[in-house]
Amino acid sequence: MPTKVEKDSVTGTETTGHEWDGIKELNTPLPKWWLYIFYASIIWSVIYCIFMPSVPYITGYFGGIWDYSQRATVEEQLAAAHQRQSVFLDRMAGLSPEQVAEDPELLTFALAGGAAAFADNCAPCHALGGAGNPGGYPVLADDDWLWGGTMDDIMVTIRHGIRSDLDTNTRLATMPNFGSDGLLSREQVAAVADYVLSLSGHGDAGAETLAEGAEIFAAQCVSCHGADGTGLHEFGAPNLTDAIWLYGGERSEVIAQVNHPRLGVMPAWEERANGQGLDDTTIRMLTVYVHSLGGGE
Amino acid sequence: MNTTQAHPEVVQSEDVLSRQEQRSQPLYTGRVKVYPKAVSGRVRRVKWAVLGLCLALYYLLPWVRWDRGPNLPDQAVLLDLPNRRFYLFWIEIWPQEIYYLTALLIIASFTLFMATSIGGRVWCGFTCPQTVWTDLFMKVEHWIEGDRNARMRLDAQPMSGSKLTRKLAKHAVWLLISLLTGGAWIMYFVDAPHLVTGFVTGGLDPVTYFFIFLFTGTTYMLAGMAREQVCTYMCPWPRFQAALLDEDSLVVTYRQWRGEPRGKHKKGQSWEGRGDCIDCKQCVSVCPTGIDIRDGIQLECIGCGLCIDACDGVMAKVDRPLGLIAFDSERNQRLNAAGLPPVSRRSRLVRPRTIIYAFLITGITLALLTALTLRSQLDVNVLHDRNPLFVTLSDGSIRNGYTIHVLNMGQEERQMTLTVDGLPGAEITVVGAEQDDAVSARLNVTSDAVLTYRVFVSVPADVLDENATDIAFVFDDPDAGLVSSHDSVFRGP
Ligand code: SF4
Numbered sequence A: 001m002p003t004k005v006e007k008d009s010v011t012g013t014e015t016t017g018h019e020w021d022g023i024k025e026l027n028t029p030l031p032k033w034w035l036y037i038f039y040a041s042i043i044w045s046v047i048y049c050i051f052m053p054s055v056p057y058i059t060g061y062f063g064g065i066w067d068y069s070q071r072a073t074v075e076e077q078l079a080a081a082h083q084r085q086s087v088f089l090d091r092m093a094g095l096s097p098e099q100v101a102e103d104p105e106l107l108t109f110a111l112a113g114g115a116a117a118f119a120d121n122c123a124p125c126h127a128l129g130g131a132g133n134p135g136g137y138p139v140l141a142d143d144d145w146l147w148g149g150t151m152d153d154i155m156v157t158i159r160h161g162i163r164s165d166l167d168t169n170t171r172l173a174t175m176p177n178f179g180s181d182g183l184l185s186r187e188q189v190a191a192v193a194d195y196v197l198s199l200s201g202h203g204d205a206g207a208e209t210l211a212e213g214a215e216i217f218a219a220q221c222v223s224c225h226g227a228d229g230t231g232l233h234e235f236g237a238p239n240l241t242d243a244i245w246l247y248g249g250e251r252s253e254v255i256a257q258v259n260h261p262r263l264g265v266m267p268a269w270e271e272r273a274n275g276q277g278l279d280d281t282t283i284r285m286l287t288v289y290v291h292s293l294g295g296g297e
Numbered sequence B: 001m002n003t004t005q006a007h008p009e010v011v012q013s014e015d016v017l018s019r020q021e022q023r024s025q026p027l028y029t030g031r032v033k034v035y036p037k038a039v040s041g042r043v044r045r046v047k048w049a050v051l052g053l054c055l056a057l058y059y060l061l062p063w064v065r066w067d068r069g070p071n072l073p074d075q076a077v078l079l080d081l082p083n084r085r086f087y088l089f090w091i092e093i094w095p096q097e098i099y100y101l102t103a104l105l106i107i108a109s110f111t112l113f114m115a116t117s118i119g120g121r122v123w124c125g126f127t128c129p130q131t132v133w134t135d136l137f138m139k140v141e142h143w144i145e146g147d148r149n150a151r152m153r154l155d156a157q158p159m160s161g162s163k164l165t166r167k168l169a170k171h172a173v174w175l176l177i178s179l180l181t182g183g184a185w186i187m188y189f190v191d192a193p194h195l196v197t198g199f200v201t202g203g204l205d206p207v208t209y210f211f212i213f214l215f216t217g218t219t220y221m222l223a224g225m226a227r228e229q230v231c232t233y234m235c236p237w238p239r240f241q242a243a244l245l246d247e248d249s250l251v252v253t254y255r256q257w258r259g260e261p262r263g264k265h266k267k268g269q270s271w272e273g274r275g276d277c278i279d280c281k282q283c284v285s286v287c288p289t290g291i292d293i294r295d296g297i298q299l300e301c302i303g304c305g306l307c308i309d310a311c312d313g314v315m316a317k318v319d320r321p322l323g324l325i326a327f328d329s330e331r332n333q334r335l336n337a338a339g340l341p342p343v344s345r346r347s348r349l350v351r352p353r354t355i356i357y358a359f360l361i362t363g364i365t366l367a368l369l370t371a372l373t374l375r376s377q378l379d380v381n382v383l384h385d386r387n388p389l390f391v392t393l394s395d396g397s398i399r400n401g402y403t404i405h406v407l408n409m410g411q412e413e414r415q416m417t418l419t420v421d422g423l424p425g426a427e428i429t430v431v432g433a434e435q436d437d438a439v440s441a442r443l444n445v446t447s448d449a450v451l452t453y454r455v456f457v458s459v460p461a462d463v464l465d466e467n468a469t470d471i472a473f474v475f476d477d478p479d480a481g482l483v484s485s486h487d488s489v490f491r492g493p
């Protein structure tokens, strides 16, 4: 601090006493408005510290008089959202999926809830909108069902899964490894594949091969796929006469499937590990949603 | 107070500094408070009339009722934001039609441009809310604290009981007007009677209170405190009006060729060899922005014309022709100074600029009216499913899914038939709709609502020869004699 306060002769403002090349720095006071806002901010911050969470302790913190917490707010909002949903959830309790679908309000709610649950749980395999994925993840929007497409069938499938080791009631059926276990010779496998293709008018095998294939089919396949090859929902046996092929409709793909079948697995959603299973209402909403995708029977 | 030697009984000279004079002082001086003097005259009368009209319109419009039938608001002008509808008398505007409002704004801007190119800052001087409410607030101030000199004296006085009473009364009345103003603004967004009862009983939601008090505050600040500073510093309009004015626009003009050389004038003195301006500064003292119009056209001048009234009063008293300050054009000043007659009214009004504006205004207005009369009460939006794009059915046919939103803006329910065009052999399924056959569906579209339909269309695979076929959904409303077609696409493998 300069001992003697010097005033600038032109402006009459005090100088700081600093001088560079003959130029002296003026000690212009801060604008009043700025100063007042500054003081007001200090007062504000003290008030804020008293009311709002502010001072950190070693473990925990001072929560302020209001003990405000964003996390608690979110929890309240979630609880409120559940509260609003519970109107519909309560109404849905004890109703079958068909009954839900008959009530337009519940239907709208179930479709929205089902779509959300589908996106969270099912879409990784079945793709959004049930578009399916190649390699054994069936399209849910078409009119072909392995285990049945009624509301009840769909609900059982979702609830207990397919070949799921989580649930003893799971949908279970298997197809022998006709080729790799030596039940049929290479030629026999090829003949039966040709016959299967011919059921939907495909393939160009001769009458002799087809006759041989038909014979093997009648002996080995009809118990599950039916005498006419249209399949059986109880065994998850696909219809072999339609245009839809889960593992591909090329001759080589059909041969591969007869030789050493790939058997799809779907979790039992009710029983998923660590008690993470879906609750009953969600399963019913999912059922209504999947049924609505375009193929429900 | 500086009283003239001349005409002491009639004209009192004002001791005021105009803005121009203040400018010769250093930069960054504080605001010098303007104490405009009350004035009467022709312009003032017009201004009162316009003010009354504008305020009546603003305060009363929300109270006009308009019956729209049950379940719809009966307020004639209502911007219903929560429900996303704008109501203007018989017109109901949906969010996707917001461009009608754009057209309205464009028409308003061009009208403003045209008015400016003809009459200068008529908007600022007569109809701008800032001017209207400032005028109203000044009237209140004049009524409670007296005219210019009384107010200046009052402000110079130390605080006393009577000063405090006057000041409190003034601010109380200002705040009351502000509250009414802020409240009326909200009435354009919330049903007016409901707002008033809600406000009185305290039953409004906090957001509504916030906005009422926000606009109360801004009215009080802008019309009571900031006043001419809004026009000079905050408003962009004075900055670009220069581009809209030309030498034929009417602006408040001091007729220099007549007024100069100015000087004090004693009664009975000859007017030979001198101008008509007696330098009494009445024009400066009445100016709400505190400028001297005799310095020429200025950014601060809002074109209110009060200086015209003031000077006309003076000219009448000293027995000189009126109109030393008048609405006149720059070209006329040049012609007059050269001793030539001013341009005719007609050639002043009709010039390329005004013709172009008039043309644009008429064009856009016609376009808007046509669009409004022809607008369809039905809007259809077709969304093709992306997941899955298409589905192969077990019989080999291909099916596509669509979500169709049908928006019925009318007040009647419609019975419509939906069919698909462009795909031979296509079958259609509408979830939840009645169907007489496989190629059409009957839809009941309820009034004033958006309905969503899930629609499936399927065709045998051999019909498709490309992976995307253009199709159209056809809505047929035999009652209204209306057929509308909406394009979409059908995808296949
Ligand atoms: S222009 Fe008119 S009002 Fe203004 S000083 Fe001159 S005489 Fe007075």
Ligand code: SF4
Residues within 6 Å of the ligand: B252, B283, B286, B287, B288, B289, B290, B291, B292, B293, B300, B301, B302, B303, B304, B305, B306, B307, B308
């Ligand atoms: S100069 Fe005249 S017209 Fe302009 S603002 Fe002042 S009083 Fe109004």
